[in-house]
Amino acid sequence: xxxxxxxxxxxxxxxxxxxxxxxxxxxxxxxxxxxxxxxxxxxxxxxxxxxxxxxxxxxxxxxxxxxxxxxxxxxxxxxxxxxxxxxxxxxxxxxxxxxxxxxxxxxxxxxxxxxxxxxxxxxxxxxxxxxxxxxxxxxxxxxxxxxxxxxxxxxxxxxxxxxxxxxxxxxxxxxxxxxxxxxxxxxxxxxxxxxxxxxxxxxxxxxxxxxxxxxxxxxxxxxxxxxxxxxxxxxxxxxxxxxxxxxxxxxxxxxxxxxxxxxxxxxxxxxxxx
Numbered sequence: 366x367x368x369x370x371x372x373x374x375x376x377x378x379x380x381x382x383x384x385x386x387x388x389x390x391x392x393x394x395x396x397x398x399x400x401x402x403x404x405x406x407x408x409x410x411x412x413x414x415x416x417x418x419x420x421x422x423x424x425x426x427x428x429x430x431x432x433x434x435x436x437x438x439x440x441x442x443x444x445x446x447x448x449x450x451x452x453x454x455x456x457x458x459x460x461x462x463x464x465x466x467x468x469x470x471x472x473x474x475x476x477x478x479x480x481x482x483x484x485x486x487x488x489x490x491x492x493x494x495x496x497x498x499x500x501x502x503x504x505x506x507x508x509x510x511x512x513x514x515x516x517x518x519x520x521x522x523x524x525x526x527x528x529x530x531x532x533x534x535x536x537x538x539x540x541x542x543x544x545x546x547x548x549x550x551x552x553x554x555x556x557x558x559x560x561x562x563x564x565x566x567x568x569x570x571x572x573x574x575x576x577x578x579x580x581x582x583x584x585x586x587x588x589x590x591x592x593x594x595x596x597x598x599x600x601x602x603x604x605x606x607x608x609x610x611x612x613x614x615x616x617x618x619x620x621x622x623x624x625x626x627x628x629x630x631x632x633x634x635x636x637x638x639x
Contacts, residue, residue, distance in 0.1 A: 376596045377403035378626050379433045381562070381603040382415065384619060388612070390414040394424040400620050404433035406471070406601045409458065410443050418461050425465065432465040433599050434502075434560065439473035451475065451482045455493060455501075462499045469500045469560050469599060471534050474519045483520035487528050494531045500598075502534035502560035505550060507543035510570040526550060532559035536603070537582040538574040541566025547583055551590070561591070562603040563626060574605035576618050577625045588629035600626055 380402045382393035390412045397405050405425075407415055414420045425432050437458035438446040447457045458470045472490070475483040494501050506523035509516045521528050523543060533554040539562075540547040551558060565580030566573040577584040588600070602622045609615035 376561075376591060376630060377433060377599050378623060378630070379404040379406050379599050379601045380619065380623075381406045381408055381436070381601050383408040383410070383436070384602055384604050384606060384622075385615065386605075386607060388615070390421075391424055394428045394430050396616055396619060397430045398428040400616070400623055402430065402602075402623060404431040404599070406434040406436055406469075406599070406603070407432055407461075407465075407467075408436045409438040409446060409461075410440065411446065416446060418464050421461075421465060432467045434469040434471060434601065435462045435465070435467050436471040437473075451479060452489065459493065459497055459499050459501075463497065467499070469502050469532075469534075471502050471504055471560060471562075473504050473506055474521065474523065474525060476518060477520045479520075487521065487530065490530060500532045500559045501530075502532045502598075503530045504534040504536055504562070505539050505543070505545075507539050507545075507572065524550070526553040531557060533557050534560040534562060535587075536562035536564065537577075537584055537587065538562070538564035538566045538572055538603070541568050541580060541582050542570070542572045544568050548586065548590075551587065558596075559598045561587070561598065561600045563588075563600050563622070564602070564604050574603060576604050576622050577602075578621075584625070585629045588626060592630050600630070602626065 380397040382390045382405055385393045391414055409415050435458050437454055447454045462470050475486050490501050503525045505525050506519045508523055509518045537547055563577055565575035565577050565582050565584055567580045604622055606615040606618050
């Protein structure tokens, strides 16, 4: 009888340190090690440890968990982290990635009110990408909504496939919030898709970041396509566990997310063996 051939890509599964909030960056390393994640993505935010390269290096060494990516401080609450100048933030994120052995810097498109930054963003990202081996994975975002009103908060566009970048990050919670066709967006990204933020969503006005499999996004289909294509980037679990009633419940959610991801990254190709 023909036996299915299973291909598991080289992609590593990482835990975003944002996934343990309101617990600390240090806690994320502990959980990643305990559950068997391949590494972490550091969300640089208001936690001082997330901004301290030496502290991050010590955590990585102590727990034996490599830092695979650095998420630049692009959120509203991080406007003053690593300078108020957005290009300085990206330069520091690149330097952190280089020093910590990470391969990717995740960056959001600018807010519309950052006019000069937005005007130069596409060419500036290309210029920075030409100066390093680090990938700058520009991440898809979403329009902001309130009741029936919609505000375009990002420039040049929340749909980053409308502009020319060397590498993209796809976030499936953001495709849910923007009510986009995630697989069509992945098709537009093509071989420039270099990084994945895996989460789920139901398409509400909120950026939900549900555990994969708990929403309506094609999380399993995406992972299976990555497996068939031999994806060599990173898949990062970036979920919201703020409503967890205990540390044990939070850890159970993150274990479930890891199991889901590893299951669907093992793609049956249906080929036969002699």
